[in-house]
Amino acid sequence: MTMTDDTTGVLGQRMLRREDPALLTGEAKYTADLPIPGALHLAVLRSPYARARIVSVDTSAAASMPGVTAVFSGADLAEAWAGPMPCAWPVTDDMKSPTHYPLAVGQANYVGDGVACVLATSASAARDALDAIDVEYEPLEAVIDLEDALSDRVVIHDEIGTNRSYTWDLKIEESEGDVDRAFADAAYSVKERYIQQRLIPAAMEPRAVAAIPQPFGGDMTLYSSTQVPHILKVMTALTLGIPEHQLRVVAPAVGGGFGSKLNVYAEELLCAALAQRTGSPVRWAETRSEGNQATIHGRGQIQDIELAADADGRLTAVRVRLIGDMGAYLQLVTPGVPLLGAFLYAGVYELPKTYDFSCTSVFTNMTPTDAYRGAGRPEATYAIERAMDSLAAEVGVDPLELRRRNFIPTASYPYEAMTGLVYDSGDHDKAATLAAEMIDYAGVRARQETQNVPGATKRLGIGVSTYFEMCGLAPSRVLASLNYGAGGWEAATVRVLPTNKIQVVTGTAPHGQGHETAWSMIVAEKMGVSPDDVDVLHSDTAIAPLGLDTYGSRSLSVGGVAIAMACDKVVDKAKQIAAHQLEANPDDLEFSGGEFRVAGSPDRAMPLAAVAFEAFTAHNLPDGLEPNLEAHTTYDPPNFSWPFGTHMCLVEVDTETGEVEVLRYVAVDDCGNQVNPLIVDGQVHGGVIQGLAQALYEEAVYDADGNLQTSTLAEYLVPAASDVPSIETGHTITPSPTNQLGVKGIGEAGTIASTPAVINAIVDALSGLGVRDVPMPASPNTVWRAINEAQGGQQ
Amino acid sequence: MIPAAFDYVRAGSAAEAIDLIGQYGDEAKFLAGGHSLVPAMKLRLAQPTVLVDIGRVADLSYIREDGDQIAIGALTRHMDVENSPVLAEHVPLLAHAAGHVGDPQVRHRGTIGGSLAHADPASDLPATTLALGATYVAQGPNGTREIAAADFYHGYFTSALAPDEMLTEIRVPKMGGAGWSFQKFNRRAQDWAIVGVAAWQRGSECGVGLVNMASTPVLASSVASAVAGGASAADAAEAAAAEADPQADLNASVDYRVHLAKVLTRRALEASAG
Numbered sequence A: 001m002t003m004t005d006d007t008t009g010v011l012g013q014r015m016l017r018r019e020d021p022a023l024l025t026g027e028a029k030y031t032a033d034l035p036i037p038g039a040l041h042l043a044v045l046r047s048p049y050a051r052a053r054i055v056s057v058d059t060s061a062a063a064s065m066p067g068v069t070a071v072f073s074g075a076d077l078a079e080a081w082a083g084p085m086p087c088a089w090p091v092t093d094d095m096k097s098p099t100h101y102p103l104a105v106g107q108a109n110y111v112g113d114g115v116a117c118v119l120a121t122s123a124s125a126a127r128d129a130l131d132a133i134d135v136e137y138e139p140l141e142a143v144i145d146l147e148d149a150l151s152d153r154v155v156i157h158d159e160i161g162t163n164r165s166y167t168w169d170l171k172i173e174e175s176e177g178d179v180d181r182a183f184a185d186a187a188y189s190v191k192e193r194y195i196q197q198r199l200i201p202a203a204m205e206p207r208a209v210a211a212i213p214q215p216f217g218g219d220m221t222l223y224s225s226t227q228v229p230h231i232l233k234v235m236t237a238l239t240l241g242i243p244e245h246q247l248r249v250v251a252p253a254v255g256g257g258f259g260s261k262l263n264v265y266a267e268e269l270l271c272a273a274l275a276q277r278t279g280s281p282v283r284w285a286e287t288r289s290e291g292n293q294a295t296i297h298g299r300g301q302i303q304d305i306e307l308a309a310d311a312d313g314r315l316t317a318v319r320v321r322l323i324g325d326m327g328a329y330l331q332l333v334t335p336g337v338p339l340l341g342a343f344l345y346a347g348v349y350e351l352p353k354t355y356d357f358s359c360t361s362v363f364t365n366m367t368p369t370d371a372y373r374g375a376g377r378p379e380a381t382y383a384i385e386r387a388m389d390s391l392a393a394e395v396g397v398d399p400l401e402l403r404r405r406n407f408i409p410t411a412s413y414p415y416e417a418m419t420g421l422v423y424d425s426g427d428h429d430k431a432a433t434l435a436a437e438m439i440d441y442a443g444v445r446a447r448q449e450t451q452n453v454p455g456a457t458k459r460l461g462i463g464v465s466t467y468f469e470m471c472g473l474a475p476s477r478v479l480a481s482l483n484y485g486a487g488g489w490e491a492a493t494v495r496v497l498p499t500n501k502i503q504v505v506t507g508t509a510p511h512g513q514g515h516e517t518a519w520s521m522i523v524a525e526k527m528g529v530s531p532d533d534v535d536v537l538h539s540d541t542a543i544a545p546l547g548l549d550t551y552g553s554r555s556l557s558v559g560g561v562a563i564a565m566a567c568d569k570v571v572d573k574a575k576q577i578a579a580h581q582l583e584a585n586p587d588d589l590e591f592s593g594g595e596f597r598v599a600g601s602p603d604r605a606m607p608l609a610a611v612a613f614e615a616f617t618a619h620n621l622p623d624g625l626e627p628n629l630e631a632h633t634t635y636d637p638p639n640f641s642w643p644f645g646t647h648m649c650l651v652e653v654d655t656e657t658g659e660v661e662v663l664r665y666v667a668v669d670d671c672g673n674q675v676n677p678l679i680v681d682g683q684v685h686g687g688v689i690q691g692l693a694q695a696l697y698e699e700a701v702y703d704a705d706g707n708l709q710t711s712t713l714a715e716y717l718v719p720a721a722s723d724v725p726s727i728e729t730g731h732t733i734t735p736s737p738t739n740q741l742g743v744k745g746i747g748e749a750g751t752i753a754s755t756p757a758v759i760n761a762i763v764d765a766l767s768g769l770g771v772r773d774v775p776m777p778a779s780p781n782t783v784w785r786a787i788n789e790a791q792g793g794q795q
Numbered sequence B: 001m002i003p004a005a006f007d008y009v010r011a012g013s014a015a016e017a018i019d020l021i022g023q024y025g026d027e028a029k030f031l032a033g034g035h036s037l038v039p040a041m042k043l044r045l046a047q048p049t050v051l052v053d054i055g056r057v058a059d060l061s062y063i064r065e066d067g068d069q070i071a072i073g074a075l076t077r078h079m080d081v082e083n084s085p086v087l088a089e090h091v092p093l094l095a096h097a098a099g100h101v102g103d104p105q106v107r108h109r110g111t112i113g114g115s116l117a118h119a120d121p122a123s124d125l126p127a128t129t130l131a132l133g134a135t136y137v138a139q140g141p142n143g144t145r146e147i148a149a150a151d152f153y154h155g156y157f158t159s160a161l162a163p164d165e166m167l168t169e170i171r172v173p174k175m176g177g178a179g180w181s182f183q184k185f186n187r188r189a190q191d192w193a194i195v196g197v198a199a200w201q202r203g204s205e206c207g208v209g210l211v212n213m214a215s216t217p218v219l220a221s222s223v224a225s226a227v228a229g230g231a232s233a234a235d236a237a238e239a240a241a242a243e244a245d246p247q248a249d250l251n252a253s254v255d256y257r258v259h260l261a262k263v264l265t266r267r268a269l270e271a272s273a274g
């Protein structure tokens, strides 16, 4: 059965999200909202030093405070762990990883590193007791600068003897020296350095955890504001030595993650270990400042990129050198983030096998980094899209024209890229043409002629960004080749209940994406029922025991496809029952609109509802057929999915103040077939704003001693609705040939495309003043300084 | 974010509030809208042991004409200042500036008295009332006194108020049809100003107050002298930072702040010129 045969027209509708009423009215229950009688509250004392030896920890005064049950130092809990905090992605065999425990023992390595903790009968008693813990620190020199870290002038972790974690290469040459020769022969070349500042994910819901030991049987239920309940279960079992079958992980309503909740955190392990130790439930909720310090940060790279091109500006080679900032320790997938971008530094452009990528990652005395919306791919897209603008200036052609000259031709899809990966489908010219029409690209260029005259203080700029996103993580064998510690499949169960209501069990773990709505639409389309008759069960390992959770824009193109496949299995089984009842050959039955019909005899029909009841009573099933209508699928995708598109941004820069006003933002995204265009638009809006925030507003700032200066939302500038433009979305639809739904991911596309579009627009506006680059975030002060420097301090 | 433990008492009148503060001594603090004090308490930067809540002293929330001045009760919320017809007619600069404080939530809770008493040089209303030549009325155990805005601000978060004194009223001269402009420069709409300029002009007379350009709000009297001396807006604005002593922070270096003060002052003078 294929979708197009039997469409009931549910797919593709802009259905309102069924999740939203509860979220909007405050009825949704987040982890911190759960009533848990008798719970003890955990509070964590965090190092105020970026690097310090812990000389002694005196917990006695704190332990005697009212309401305090227990106080532990890192050393006190050293025996509690069966293993250190997990890193699931040892990217190279010789990768260095310092031992990392939920509470530091001996040495604290970033401001926010847990040093001791309190259990008390109230959150305020626990917080008050932190002030009474007496820690003697011997402050040590901190390493903040990445190149300084690389020099090993100061080695952070004695046990590994170097700040270098790994070097990972992706060198593709037909023969040795091809890349060098391409650069030597290039008609044009550019060499640029870009800094990806650190970002704080700042999910709306701060992290929260509650561990509840069951009084009999030794089982433990761990509630967490996580996007990976299944991975968390495995890792918690391993780290604490809890038998996995005795651990249940539940992610209640989760208010955003953006990758920051794709992790295994100290507080999750502390709550579980202390609940086990005390026999009482233990809960913890992060404050915003703790979140800024001790939830992972994103980005943090120095990128050196070189492009070589022929006389027409067509790319002949790309060379990239990265320094990745791991922060103080490796969290769950920290080292893999640069690798997720490694394949994309040639963007959507045709390139011979002259590609040379190398990344060296270093430890610093800052919060650990890890996956943050786009993870590696926004960084890669930024570098190639900024460098393409530099190349366009070099060649002397319009940036859009240069891109068109280099686009992978539509006719060559599926396209085997220089890295050996196969891009499933694409039509870059179509997306770029639509975006150019929407923003009136030619008209803007004409306006610039009259507006950006000498002496003008309001300058107009337009920025273009085209992208490919390698997402839908991922074919398990490809993950294996990258040394990732798990697979990339997804599981689904579809169960038709006796009354023809349908339960779907998914291994995805939505935290704002609207899976309940989208998955019910897929099932409605496949089974010919109303979406209202479909319930989606998820994020509880007792109900949905198998899954690999939600990240990497994988849920629809892996998890959603698994559901469609499970529906097919259910329909196949139902068809046998219907055929038996109708005394027909199963091959002669057609299924559409929720009804089985004998081909050519329209009066011989049986609705799915009747089949479901027959399957339940099992009074008259074909011989050998098991009762009930239920099927399970585990789907391992044969390829990534490759969404693409073109974004364009129009800005006006006030050269007196350096202020950037985004006048218009046009996003044309192609994610293949759309299950629910309303959700697609929502993902694009949120993604674009997050990317625009990197371009204009956000940066985790550290001083030279490693103090985080943006520890509250007054200093860390997450833009609000009033600070961002309306986003004009357009779509082209190029279905993916690799899955039956023809879908690709859309969760990260906006973030991937938007950052370079905004910066390209600013640089375009200021190019007449000699500005070639503006560092991120392009704050007014930064833009003003860039103008000043370009003008030789004349401004 | 959990503040340190504290006690809470609610005062029904200014006199009662002053009494209570007197009883509890140095560690007690007035609580008005709570939008500066409570965030500081949650970060444990402030740890008062007693809060004397004056938020419900209703007879200190008013805006009325009093001769050639407008009298504003210290407990008047920013949004009432913003929307006051009396101020719209007589002191539009202040009403407009109040509309730029924070976001709607902040403006519905925060009070003009709290904003001035808090003496944050980055706040909008201290510099605005300074430019307007306002007088503040303080009540203490020994009665009331008037303090000129120009004498009120001593440094970061410190003012002429004694710990047991309460700000009760703000008296602002009517603007008499003067042109005015409020230039607030920030990165996000709800933020404090990186630099702000409040200015009014009537003929060759003018007043210019600077936000976030020193440890106190700044009266840019050199600009006023230059304007009185017939200088153009651009030339007068060159003197904008003469009385200032700005600091660097995450949003602005010192030289950028000085530059912004000049640009914004020029714009304010151009916009407020007859």
Ligand SMILES: Cc1cc2nc3c(=O)[nH]c(=O)nc-3n(C[C@H](O)[C@H](O)[C@H](O)COP(=O)(O)OP(=O)(O)OC[C@H]3O[C@@H](n4cnc5c(N)ncnc54)[C@H](O)[C@@H]3O)c2cc1C
Residues within 6 Å of the ligand: B029, B030, B031, B032, B033, B034, B035, B036, B037, B038, B039, B074, B075, B100, B101, B102, B103, B106, B109, B110, B111, B112, B113, B114, B115, B116, B117, B118, B122, B123, B124, B125, B161, B165, B166, B167, B168, B190, B191, B192, B193
């Ligand atoms: C998110 C946010 C954004 C903001 N943005 C801005 C902005 O853009 N511009 C701006 O100007 N302000 C801004 N503010 C501050 C806001 O204006 C505050 O409301 C104001 O600064 C303090 O007023 P309050 O009534 O809340 O005072 P409180 O917080 O209650 O008190 C502040 C201090 O003043 C003392 N106090 C209060 N009233 C009196 C009185 N009558 N007599 C003597 N002492 C008194 C208190 O003891 C305390 O020390 C912002 C606040 C927040 C939370």
